[in-house]
Amino acid sequence: MIVVVGAGYAGVMAANSVARGVSEPVVLVNERDTFVERVRLHQLAAGQSLRVRPLAGLLRxxxxxxxxxxxxxxxxxxxxxxxxxxxxxDTLVYALGSSGDLSVPGAAEFAFDVGAYSDAVRLRDRLAGGGSAVVVGGGLTGIEAAAELARPDLKVSLVTDRVGAGLSERGRSYVLKVLERRGVSVREGVRVESVHGDGVVLVGGESVAADAVVWTAGFRVPGVAREAGFAVDGSGRMVVDGTLRSVSHEEVYGVGDAAAVRVGGQELRMACATGLPAGQHVGKVIAALRSGRAVPGLRFRYVNQCVSLGRGDALVQFVLADDSARDRVLTGRVAAWYKEAIVRGTVFVQRHPRVPVSL
Known part of the structure; x- marks a missing residue:
């Protein structure tokens, strides 16, 4: 029997892709019976309703x-x-994903991890009557959270070393202009030393008051792979070869955020943009092994990074194959439509694992 653990973007794709290519039973194990659209959780935190997607409706x-x-x-x-x-x-596909890195003192007790469904619900409830929120982290998740949360009854600030560090200057400039237009107060060149019930303390001693602290500064993976004795890297991600097979256990494969996947010497970043192709590919690998065919290595290149900036605005940052930013960007409402099409497409391709994935 083939068991897939974890039903995020990579796990659902892997389960469907594997089942399509083999005759033996495939079981997907997940802690809930619904699929969490993690890339939409900032919308949930901002008070918007998300569609409930039972996993039974996604599995093929x-x-x-x-x-x-x-x-x-x-x-x-x-x-x-x-x-x-x-x-x-008999065969295991490890896809337990990641969660926010809440290792900064006080973060686990007081901060809201906008990448976790339960925290997004609690954050929504905390801010339902307005107030103030400080978003920690200026990566794509932090940018999306700050832009989505901004509304007239909610004062939002964003604290980080640098907003959109991986974007082109053109893309970063656009993000900063939109955040300013939406009333988000941005502080760059700062780091958070600790989190408290009434805000954060920056390195140097300055306090930033807030009714809620939204944490988007980094990710970490579960310790299950390390504790099982699988080969992992320094961050606990399963080390896999070019076919996504564990380098220590030949009956185990790793996909998604919890696996350190390398293509051409480059470690792929944590994102559904990499998890979906990896999940799709592992099905091809297992099917090839079962039929005695040559086992293919993962071929992958990045195309773009999509950042929502509220419901009517977005940035699409086009990138080179290695994920480094090009000068070309798409902005405004057209970019918002593009981003929405990508997000809807993630659900479609999970149901139809034959469809080529390029995000």
Whole structure:
């Protein structure tokens, strides 16, 4: 039996892709029975309604097992769930994803991880009556959260070392102009030292008051792979070869944020833009092995980075194959339509794993 653990973008794609190419049972294990559109959670936090997507409606062949993965016994090839159940596997696809890195003092206790569904709901409720919020982190997630949360009854500030550090100067300039237009106060060149119930303290001692602290500064992966004895890198991501197979356990594959995937010597970033192609590819690899065909390596190149700036605005930053920014960008309402098409497309391609993925 083939078991896929984790039903994020990479996991659902992997489960459907694997099931399409093999005759044996495929089981997808996830802690909830609905699919979380993580790239839309800033919308949920801002009070917008998101469509509920039952995983049963996304799966094309795999069986769904609902439960939280707490441990993997690599020697016995058994997945242990939080309720005491166990699921044995012959082949395992590891796709447990990532969460916000809340290692800064006070962040785990007081900050809201906008990449987690439960935190997005709590943040929505906390800010329902207005007030103030400070967003920590100026990457794409932080930019989207700050722009989406900004509204007349909510004072939003963004604190970071640099807003949109990976964008072109043209793209970064546009983001800063939109944030200013939406009333977001931006502080660059600062780092957060600690988080408290009433705001954050910056390195140097300055306090920034807020009713809610929104954390988007970095990600971390679960410790399940390390604890199982799989080969992992310094951050705990499973180390895989060019076919996405674990370098320490030949019956195990890794996809998504929890795997350190390299193409042409470059480690791919954590994003659905990389998780979806990897999830699709692992199905081709397993099918090839089952039929005795040559096992293909992952071929991948980046195309763009899409950043929503509220519902009617966005930035599409076109990039080179290695994800470095080109000078070319798309902005405004057309970019917002483009971004929305990409987000809707992620759900479509998971249901139809034959469709080529290029995000």
């Amino acid at each position: 062949g795999p069986e769904l097992a609902v439960g939280r993965v707490v441990r993997i016994d690599a020697d016995e090839r058994v997945v242990h769930l939080g309720d005491g159940r166990t699921i044995g596997y």
